[in-house]
Amino acid sequence: MAPMGIRLSPLGVAVFALLAVGVLYHFYSGFLAGRIAIFRKLPGTDRVDLRELLALSVEAAMRGGEEVKRVMEGGELNGKSKGKTKEGMDEMLTTGDLLSHQMMYNLIKNTFPTIQVFSEERNIGATPEITSWDHAIPKEILDKASATEEVSSDSITVWIDPLDATQEYTEKLLHYVTTMVCVAVNGKPVIGVIHKPFADFTAWGMVHGGSNVSMRKSYNEKKPKIIISRSHTGTAKTFAQKAFGNDSDIKEAGGAGYKVLSLLNIPDDKQPDHADVYLHVTNIKKWDICAGNALLEALGGQMTTLEGKAIDYTDTELNEGGIVASIGVSHKTLLERLPNLKTIKTQ
Structure with missing residues (x-):
């Protein structure tokens, strides 16, 4: 006797089809979600708020400046030439340069590990210091940098100068000395911080996002200084x-x-x-x-x-x-x- 076939009513066929689609949907959506989660965890895909990065840049420049001052007050600059420039000038290096670099570089990298940071100095012969930041944005920045945006960390390059005017630093012409941080997005500079540690003054600005300094009322265009x-x-x-x-x-x-x-x-x-x-x-x-x-x-x-x-x-x-x-x-x-x-x- 031939086996009896299973006959489904049109309603049964519809129910079966819906169940199959549901299973496939959950399988695919779960797979896709996993792929998205993996993608989001890839290095360089974090989103960074520029106003937060501005606050960090100010903090880094000021902390670097504290190291620069501390070395000068201690009197052990240990200044030496690290080589010649293309123009034949000595490039000076001091303990102030190195300690400021360690502070600034490590603070930025510890806060945003996926961001690329370029510095004039390197961690040569030094143990990287564990530095941290509480992510608090100062009121001045909240008030004056009201506009902000989020950008992908892989579009960011940070440029730090731990001690600008090192030659003048060794000559104790301290009004020339600054520590600087810059943030560029896709190669365009958008955040700039210039800190004068021996004048206790910090200038900062964010393109389309405000500044704590301003241009002068007048400039001489015909006979400029x-x-x-x-x-x-x-x-x-x-x-x-x-x-x-x-x-x-x-x-x-x-x-x-x-x-x-x-x-x-x-x-x-x-x-x-x-x-x-x-x-x-x-x-x-x-x-x-x-x-x-x-x-x-x-x-x-x-x-x-x-x-x-x-x-x-x-x-x-x-x-x-x-x-x-x-x-x-x-x-x-x-x-x-x-x-x-x-x-x-x-x-």
Whole structure:
């Protein structure tokens, strides 16, 4: 006798189909959720609030500054040359540089481990210090940086200069000394912090997010006061005179951070010098200029190469195009007045 077949009514077929779809849905959704969870745990995919990162940057610059001051007060700088620059100048290194680096670098990396951080110094012969931050955002930042956004950590590069103007630090020209932190997103500088440890003053700014400093009420565009590096006065002075006249008011100063602050509205007791344009005609490392670049951008100013190109802060350490920085004057007009640097060098 032939076996009897199982016959389902149309209603039974529909129920069976629904059950099958449900099983497949739960299986697939569970699988997909697992894949999403795995994806979210991949390095570099964290979301970071820029206002929180601004607060951390201020904290890092100030803590680094405390180390710089402590070493100076102790009198054991242990200054030495760590090599020559491309221009043949000694690059100085002190205990202040190293201890400030350890504090700033480790604080940022311990707080946001997936963020890439570039520093002028390295953890050479030192045990990384365990540092932490409570994620508290100061009221000043909450009040003045009202706008913020979240970005993926893999789009962020942080540039820190643990001690800008090391040469001047060894000479006890302490008003030039700064500690700096810059945050770039997709290569564009968006957060800049310049801290003056010996003046107890910190300037910060976030592009489209506010600042605690401002531009001055007036600038001299026709006969600007030019600030240049005291370490590269020859070519820079000739370059500035060619652009703005032999009678140009040219000020020599130490530290890229100091020179950017000279363009802003900062009290004389915190910033002795004031200028209209900052020029640099030789190679310069990006941790020297990124914070100032971001700070100027936050206030409506600009920093570009001498050819007017935006500076990319994605990875490579060296900016080879020189810089011109301004605020309150037409950057385009300044660029049009700049001579050909190659012509200057061959004279």
